[in-house]
Amino acid sequence: xxxxxxxxxIEPVFRQSLEGSGYEAMDVRSxxxxxxxxxxxxxxxxxxxxxxxxxAQANALLAQTREVLLEYGEERFPHLDFVFPTDRDSKRRLExxxxxxxxx
Numbered sequence: 001x002x003x004x005x006x007x008x009x010i011e012p013v014f015r016q017s018l019e020g021s022g023y024e025a026m027d028v029r030s031x032x033x034x035x036x037x038x039x040x041x042x043x044x045x046x047x048x049x050x051x052x053x054x055x056a057q058a059n060a061l062l063a064q065t066r067e068v069l070l071e072y073g074e075e076r077f078p079h080l081d082f083v084f085p086t087d088r089d090s091k092r093r094l095e096x097x098x099x100x101x102x103x104x
Contacts, residue, residue: 001074003028006040010078013068014044017061022050033079040069040078048085058082 007028014026026044033039042065053061058080065078 001072003030006074009068009072010065013064017064021053022047038076040076041081042078043081043083045083050084052084053082
């Protein structure tokens, strides 16, 4: 199954399951996991006012995603990457701190 078809199947699941959470968009990329097995990498982006998901919410979304994929014959495991704007802000702060510590 193509990445575009997988996105078409899964994005409505994310929109419904993440309603009110600040969910904005998702991307799918086929690849290999750390063991060399075929896998799906899904980047799930949230808006600036989004709250972090709980572990239970993330696990439920993974289970639901896997179930839908299996219903359509897709056996590759989905790896979900939740991206929040605060992640970028934190990374920038850490990079600036590192530069300051190194005197750069």
